[in-house]
Amino acid sequence: MPEHLNSSIEKTLPATNPEQLPIFFILSRPRTGSTLLRTLFDAHPHVQIPPECQFIVNLHPKYGRITHWTPLLFGELVNDLQEQFLFNTWNIEPVRLLTFLQQFQGQQSYGTICKAIYLQYQSLYYKSGITLIGDKNPGYALYTKLLSEIFPEAKFIHLTRDYRDNHVSLSRVEFELPIVALTVFKWKYFYKTITKASKQHPDSFFTLRYEDLAENPEGMLNKVCNFLGISFNPEMLTFYQRKKAVEALYDAKKLNKIHASLMHPVNTSNIGYWKKNLSTKQVKIADYTIGEYAAKAGYERQYAGFSLFIWLAAQPGINLARAIYATTWLVNRFPYKQRQYILSELPFVLGSFWKKHFQRSAA
Structure with missing residues (x-):
């Protein structure tokens, strides 16, 4: 195991049956501050919260109904986990995981087995006994019903961020097509679904605005911890002090471009930078697309009036978003391997097509 990973967690397992551990999920759009919030909780000595990997939903069609687990099933599960996107970031050795899972042979729910896997994540931070499991996967925002069925005791933190800042952040890291109406419509879709x-x-459910967290991190973390049934720990706010460990884990280019906030204390520097990065036309498109949901989420539109020109400019992005969600609904009915491949490749195909044909004229 690399030296920068925490080895103390082995001492805490299996002190508690995974079935007895509560679990919570951070739900949000990408680039909303969810990685920061996850890291804040990862720095808590009693919370186990790995980086994102959507294996719970992806593997549910194959394993979700299993109630009696055998060594053969565990072997298949461990092999399938190695193929899951980003599971390698959990730093779990397959043999070690398989050995650990063997103690749960017999009658166990899929949720209990998933929790057991989460307990094997090798955190960068010291752990002195796990009392809570967490998860951060933006995509899970669309699967709250399934997650509640798998984990009846689950709690959810709905993290929001100004839809205009969210668009700017997504565009900078090239996570999605840089179309204002598209990203804002997705923002609204997630908000409506989670609400x-x-x-x-x-x-x-607990709703948390990124802006409130950035402006009052200790106060807001106290409220979130109280909701989750744990005590706030001051170590949560010292997450950035593991700078060398973080640098060893992430590619330097990716770290500077995508996760630079993990290298500094929580601050407000990323609030409101849409004001310097969006044109008047882009702001009008964003405000039109979001509509009444800006105020519902605690944000203020600059432009609330109707403009036929802006309406026409917003339609391509809105219709593309609707097409994407319709496609996702259809693809979700496919076998999990085909579904995973399509959903992972489709954004890159669309992105390449967009850059080649439309990027120069994008609003």
């Missing part, structure tokens, strides 16, 4: 789920289970 609908929260109304069905209000005691299981």
